[in-house]
Amino acid sequence: MRFSLQNPLFPTSKALLLRDEHEHITGYVSFKKDKDYEDQRLFCFQDNNNNTTLGINKTGLMRLVRTSYTLTHNDTCYTLQEKLGPNLIYFCVTGTIHSHTIIIEENWDKDVEIKVDGVKLGVMHGTKKDAFIVYHLEDALLTNQALFGLAILSYFIYQVFLKDADFIMQLLWEDEI
Numbered sequence: 772m773r774f775s776l777q778n779p780l781f782p783t784s785k786a787l788l789l790r791d792e793h794e795h796i797t798g799y800v801s802f803k804k805d806k807d808y809e810d811q812r813l814f815c816f817q818d819n820n821n822n823t824t825l826g827i828n829k830t831g832l833m834r835l836v837r838t839s840y841t842l843t844h845n846d847t848c849y850t851l852q853e854k855l856g857p858n859l860i861y862f863c864v865t866g867t868i869h870s871h872t873i874i875i876e877e878n879w880d881k882d883v884e885i886k887v888d889g890v891k892l893g894v895m896h897g898t899k900k901d902a903f904i905v906y907h908l909e910d911a912l913l914t915n916q917a918l919f920g921l922a923i924l925s926y927f928i929y930q931v932f933l934k935d936a937d938f939i940m941q942l943l944w945e946d947e948i
Contacts, residue, residue, distance in 0.1 A: 772913060774906040776800060776923070789816075789923060800923065808841075814927045816920045821845055823920025827931060840864065840928060844917035851875075853932075862932045864925075868917050875925050883929050885922050887911065893922045 773792040786799040798818035805813040808826035816823045821844065828839045840851040851866030851873065862877040874886040878894075885893035885908075892912045897904030904926050912918050 772908055772910070774908065774923075775903045776906070776926070777903055789818075798923070800927075814924045816923045818916075821916045821920065823917065823924065825921065825924040825928060827928065838864075838928075838932070840866075842866075842868070842917070842921055842924075844920055847917070849917070862929050864928065868921065869915065871915075871918070873918070873921070875921075875929075877929070883925055885912070885918075885925065887918065892918075895922070895926055897926060 774789055774797065776789050777787050786801045788796050789798045789800065791797050798816055801815045801817070803813040803815055803824075805826060807829070809829050810827070813824050813826045816825075823842065823844045825840060825842050828841055830837075830839060837855050838853045842849045842851060849866060849868050851864050854863040854865050854874075854876075862875075862883065864873075864875045866873050871887050872889070874884075874889075876884055876886070878884050883895045884891050885895075890911075892909040893906060895904060895906045906922065908919070908922055912922055
């Protein structure tokens with residue numbers, strides 16, 4: 772099923788509406804300040820009955836080496852981490868949710884794929900220039916609300932990763948000039 776979310780660079784309100792392929796509103800994304808997370812940022816997804824948040828854990832400079840995240844879904848917490856090694860080259864986050872192995876990674880087209888137990892169940896497309904972020908999600912993701920919330924919020928941690936990678940590249944190239 773296809774979903775779309777207005778790009779946060781072009782907001783029309785404080786909450787970004789998630790719409791399905793029939794333009795029905797299925798939930799919304801918002802941002803909260805929370806002192807327990809890096810930059811006091813907490814990404815939130817809510818639908819009728821569920822609340823999912825995703826935050827970047829405070830680890831100081833270690834964040835530039837291996838970032839860890841906390842996903843909270845209806846008061847149950849899960850830890851995700853960048854996969855050490857590949858994370859130096861491309862975006863790759865792993866973890867376990869409901870005994871399922873999760874991999875969220877960037878592909879060669881700069882899209883982000885979500886794999887559950889080795890099976891690709893979702894892809895999201897969106898650049899800073901696009902007005903909307905588009906998600907293509909398989910039905911298996913739709914039935915697990917924690918995974919669905921993670922899929923929707925993954926775009927935002929990917930954007931933070933890109934910003935951090937840009938910062939590291941600037942530091943590396945600064946010595947060359």
